[in-house]
Structures are given as C-alpha cells and as structure tokens.
Amino acid sequence: MSILGKSRLARPLDIANGRVDMSHGAGGRTMIQLIGELFLSAFDNEFLRREHDAAIFQLPPGRVVMSTDSFVVTPTFFPGGNIGSLAVHGTVNDLAMGGGVPQYLTAGFILEEGLPLAELATIVESMADAARDAGVAIVTGDTKVVEKGHGDGIYINTSGVGVVPDGIEIGGERALPGDLVLVNGTLGDHGVAVMSKRENMSFSTQILSDSQALNDLVQAMLSAVPGVRVLRDPTRGGLGATLNEIANQSGVGIELDEAQIPVRTEVKSACELLGLDPLFVANEGKLIAICPPENAENLLAIMRTHRKGKSAAIIGRVLEDSRCFVRMKTQIGGTRMVDWMAGEQLPRIC
C-alpha cells in the first residue's frame, strides 16, 4: 500500500453516495485517495503513516507464528458481525491457536466495481474496531478492484504475525490418550446466523454469530495452564472436522459426550429446519482445548471466569485408537461415529 500524504484531488470522496470504480484499483491518484480517506483514517497507526508498500516493526523475543485467511462470507453483513470484523477475528484466532500473542495484521481487499463506498466504510470501521479490541494493529494493506460480475461486493484477506512465548508448545499432534477435551461455549452460532440470513429465516430469538477474538481468553488459559497441548478453533467443518483433524494428527481416538456439548436451543431448532448438524457448523468465536486430565478442572474454572468462556465445558476425552475414530456417546445411551464427511458442508460461511 503506497499512499500519498497530501492528496492533490480537489474534492473528498463522496462516501455517502459514491461507489467503487475500476480506477480505485489502478494505482493512480483516485486509488491513493480511497486508501487515504477510507483505510488510513480508520486504521491509523505509525506503521501506515510511513506510507510504504511494507511495514517495518520489532517483534518481542520468541518464535514467530504467522497465518493467513481469505474471507468470502455471504451475505457480507450477518447478525452479530460482518466480513470486516470476521476477517480480523479469524486471523487473530488462528494466531492465538498456535499459542501466539497476535501482534500485527495485513489487510488485502478485492472490491467489486459498484460496491457502495458507504458499505465499504462500515466494513472498514468494523475491522478497525475489531483490531483495537483485540490489541493488534493493521500495519499494511492492498486494494484491488475487479469488474462487476467478477466478485461479490468484497473479499478480504487478512494475514498476521504473533509471538509464541517460551515454554508454550501447542500442536494438533500433541493430544495423548487420557487427555480431556474442552470447549469455551455453545457450538454452531456463526454458521446458523449466516445461513438464517442467507435463507431469509427469522426466529423468535435472533441467533447472533459468535464471531469474536479469542486471544485474551487464550492468554488467560495459558497463564494458568501452560501445559495445554492442543488449541484449535472449529471454523469451517465445525467441531466434527476439527476433532477428526486432531485425532489424525495425534494418532488417537476421541470420545465426545453429547450431553456435555453446549448448543443453544434456538441453534438446535434452526439446524433441524435447515437440515444441519451443529457438530459440523462453523464457529468463529470458539476454541477446543485439549489438556492433561489433572489440569482440566483448573482450566475449566479459568475459562468460566472469562467473559468469553462462561459456558465452557469438558465435552470429551482422548483414547488410544490407531484408527483415529471420533465417536460420541449419545444422550439416549448409544454411540455414533462423528465422521467429517457427515453433515452438510456449508460454502462461503467465512
């Protein structure tokens, strides 16, 4: 992102009525104006003010964790958030799940010709708010514009770096038989919020996306229990896909206890209507933690005292199983497979 400090265009952007056009991505003065008046004013920080194509900063000592995610969620605005806040939360959470303290993000925009500038401004403000709340800075970016019919309003990529403190070793391959599986709250909220907006469904109680940054919760958890072995956010594919990945990476089985898995009643009902299984629906403010059994009660207590872990629960345990099966004891007393092929796959949920 290269920016001209003093724009020489006579008139400011008409954010209320204007629309994105091809010139906003073509490298000329109108692109510089869009970046300056819309992005820089929202994300304002010392790195962006240097107006380089790249940001330069110092990182605290430690291993570096880096992640990237592109966001193509439809609709762009959904109950509880929009693509902008989601794009910040998603990458902050990926960094936190690596055991890292998120520090700096980048933002790459692919805008479709015709996108109302007012809509873009709202999304950018949401990104700025989400970044501030999570304690990260958006330090560099890029804007491209594609012709009408070659995008869907807006796609956003965020990439980020963080630092993993010494002594923290988190990884999907570290689960051991006997470990317990915890979750910080109710499952399926994000996917159902997006799907209900997409399908124009309304419920007596509005279902909000759980989209939120989890780095503060993770810090609290790791301070109290540095021996946490696995952290993972069950986004696309939901709890089912996430646990199957972990089971395969660690070469273990996992047994869930259905009675312990928190799912909102409204989400359950909506899932029935939509033909979905909450175990396979995306979350954007939830994490799975796996820790040694002797730490589990302590970890649970820490999570429950945190605003973002009030409904935390121990939902299962890790077993010896070379087939790497994920299974669930059902509430009626049986056992079912939780295979990640099961359940509807939802496209463009994030």
Next chain:
Amino acid sequence: MSILGKSRLARPLDIANGRVDMSHGAGGRTMIQLIGELFLSAFDNEFLRREHDAAIFQLPPGRVVMSTDSFVVTPTFFPGGNIGSLAVHGTVNDLAMGGGVPQYLTAGFILEEGLPLAELATIVESMADAARDAGVAIVTGDTKVVEKGHGDGIYINTSGVGVVPDGIEIGGERALPGDLVLVNGTLGDHGVAVMSKRENMSFSTQILSDSQALNDLVQAMLSAVPGVRVLRDPTRGGLGATLNEIANQSGVGIELDEAQIPVRTEVKSACELLGLDPLFVANEGKLIAICPPENAENLLAIMRTHRKGKSAAIIGRVLEDSRCFVRMKTQIGGTRMVDWMAGEQLPRIC
C-alpha cells in the same frame, strides 16, 4: 490451512480432467484432499507438514518487514509468467524494497467454481518454482471457493515477512536534493505483455513480462552500497506514480532525463498502438533506487554486473522543490511534467 495427513478418500484428485467445485472450499474431506494433493505436494516444507492453521518459525535477529498483495491479473496466463509466479515475485519484491531479506510467505486462494484443476496445478507449480528461486518458503495458506460468476478463475493473496539487517535504512521519505535516481532495466514490459495478450495483439517480437524476484539484486546492491536511501518497485502506475509518491514523501522534486530511460523498442511501439505511456505502465521486475551522488557510479556498476540489472541506468536526480514536481527533460530538449494523473491507468494488471 488444516490438512489431514492420511486422506481417507479412495480416489486421488483427477487433476487432468477435474474442476474446482464448492466442496473444495467447504472445510470437509474434499478440501483437505485438494490441499494435500495439490498445494502441499508442490510447496512441501517442514512448516506445512505440521498441518496447522498457522506456521511457527524463528526469524534471524533484526527488524521485521511485512507486506501483503492480492493478485487479480487478467489474463491469468501472460507472456513471461502467470498469476502464480507474479504473486510470489510481487510480495518478495515488496519485502526487498523495505530493505528486508524475504523469508516466509503465505498463500490465500479464492477459486471460482469450475476452474480446471489442471490450470490450478500449473499456477501452483509456478508459485512453488518462484518461491524456490527466490529462496523463500510458502509456510501456510488458505483456500476458499466462490460460485461461478463471483470470481474470475483465481485470485491469489500472498503475504510475507522478512528481516531488515541492522544499518539498513530504506524509505520513500529519505531522498535528498542532489541524490541520483537509478533503475535496473527497461520499463513497461509487464504491462505491455499483459495488455497485448488481453487485446490479442501480436508483434514480430514477443514482449515478455519482466516479472521476477529482485531480492538477490537488492542484496548485492545493499552489500556494496548500504547508504541507498530509497528502493521502490514501480508496479501499478509505473515509474510516474512511483516517483510522484517518493517526491511527495520526501518533499523534493525529481528531474528525469528521457534519453537515459531504458524502454524496449517493441514496448515503445506497442505503447503507441495501445495509447499508453511507458512511464505509467506497470513493471514487476524493476526497481528504482535513490542514493547519494557519490555512490551512484559504484551502485550502477554493481547493478550492471548482476543478471537482473544488465540494462541499469542513472535516469534522473533529486532537486529541491517544495511543490514536489516530477519533471522530465525530453529528448527534443524541452521539459514536461510527469504527473501521475497523466497516462492511461490499467486495471487488473497485477
């Protein structure tokens, strides 16, 4: 990017005849298969093999430089490269222009439903080759799929980090009156190569994009002349936009000498046909360097001995000018303004 090591799908991807479908972005087993058989096998490295949503690594000591770029070039394949090689070169070069030694990249893909897997595989191989050649590793990634009619085959975001050695201070705000302006080779090749493919033009000599990684050239330059003050790659908006940005950031004027600016004869002719000015056409393997006058001849010699700087030239000088004008002495003896509003702006050139 989360990946299942041992895919349990019976049949391998049909790369020769298959196409991207919505399930490839939905978080389930077919997405894992796409990532495993196509991305991981091409980018193979120790970080990707850990199969996390984030990569963890150590960086050498120094300041960290970070950059991001989304690539939406059309057509996806052009003479001299494709969107994959371009996506690696673009971010490697942004890091190098910050004075950094590029280390690690991320790759975010937005694929359009229906994209032939064979095309995707070719692009991914080009990325892998470009990364290997530039000495960087692609350590984490993300894949999303959008419905037919909401993309244009493929969009790629790359983000990257590098390390700036102590003693190197590069910045667009550092040009001083008296400094000289150098370029490493001919201007306009990338933009004209893409436009001629887009417009189905053919010339007696094929014009190739100059897309290439410049980090090795930059290392050679900075080793010999650590006092280089500005480095910038004249991509979108070309030399004209880049020099106007620098002039404004440094609060100086710049005077170019048209006779010294290297432009291929074929590119000049194509620009005349297309109604373009080579000064405003994008480059993807070129850099502008500004250094104190006493270092310029040495820097030029270093550049000319490097394979990527054979046609390097001193093309202008920095002047005191509070209006921050960029001007050019023309070959017929006059002077013209090089304002970045002038010249056609080309959309989707990178």
